[in-house]
Amino acid sequence: MKILALDTTSGACSVALISDGQLIERFVQAERDHTRRLLPMLDDVLAEAGIKLAGLDALAVSRGPGSFTGLRIAISSVQGLAYAADLPVVPVSSLAALALGARRSHPDWGKSPVVAMLDARMQQVYWGVYSSDSPCDSLIPEAVQNPEEVLLSLKKSEICTPIYGAGPGLHYEAFEGASLAAVDQASLIHARDIAQLAVPLWEQGHTVTAEELEPVYLRNEVTWKKRQKIRS
Template identity: 70%
Template sequence: MKLLALDTTSGACSVALYDDGRVSEQFIQAERDHTQRLLPMVDEVLAQAGLDLSDMDALAVSRGPGSFTGLRIAISCVQGLAFAADKPVVPVSSLAALAAGVRRQHPEWREAPVVAALDARMGQVYWGVYSPKAPNCSLLPEAVQNPEDVVHALRESDLPHELYGAGPGWHYPAFESAPVHAVDDAALIHARDIAELAALLWRNGVSLSAEELQPLYLRDEITWQKRQKIRSQ
């Protein structure tokens, strides 16, 4: 199985190649110039492996949630590549990828659920909780909320007592009272973790056509639900 994964979600730009369990990655921590960096990184990753886009079984990308601009850049690039090569796409949760990456970087956290949080601005975070047994599925519904509401949800949940936190969303002071053992707020999303998660999804038959690929904007979904409620009244 060969998958090419791209990400520009959380202040970094990365491309990874999954080749029958072996993963290689180009990763740059840069807030800007993602559009100029991404395709050259794709070319370099493929060239180093002696492979072409046509050799891929599928492409993988973060579907969100995350920065609107960052998501659009990676998704647009993947759609263009998938169209050109006539390949399917495997969308992966950006929060799941963040949690998988921090478990990779902290072996002592491998058996515990990770609460992944990305800054959604306006005093809110995108968040979800991911266990190693089902790394693509949040134990609580992915949401965008105020940090205080996240802390309340964690305290009221029946999640295991051993929890860890990951991601730049954890900088809010309200999280100081969160029921977690430790936090890595410097953790970023890596395409290598998207590739690993996409490989699991691909084996389970999960894929989309390039036309079907859409970013997941949790805030947009909530706004749409409110509008629908108002219209029905």
């Protein structure tokens, strides 16, 4: 099994390949340099593995939520690659990948739920909660909300504690008093975690074609405003 994953969701750019148990990744923090860096990193990963694009089983990509521009760069790149090599695509939640990466960096968190948050601007965050038993799916539907709404949703939920927090969205002052066991605001999305999550999804047949691949923004008005600006 050979799955190549790409991510440009937020402030980092990364490419990773899982090939028959081997993992190769290129990762760099380059918030405004994704377009220039992404394809050369992809070429480096494939060259190191000695694999050509047509030799892959699937491509994987962060489907969002996240930066409008960042999502479009990775998704449009994957669409072009999938068209060229006639490959299926595995869309993976950026928040699920963020949670998995944080759990990987903090083995002491054990199997406890992880709430993953990305800054959505406008005093809101994209967020979801992920367990080790079902790392691809949020225990609460992924949403974009202000911090107070997030805390209220967590309070009303029946998710077992302790709960850990990961991601830059946790920088808001309202989360300082949250009953989270520990927080890692510096957590970033890595393509290696997208690839890892893509494996069981691919095995279960959760793939789409290049034409079917669509970003998940959660906040519809972001898309509308961007499109209006482009049209004007």
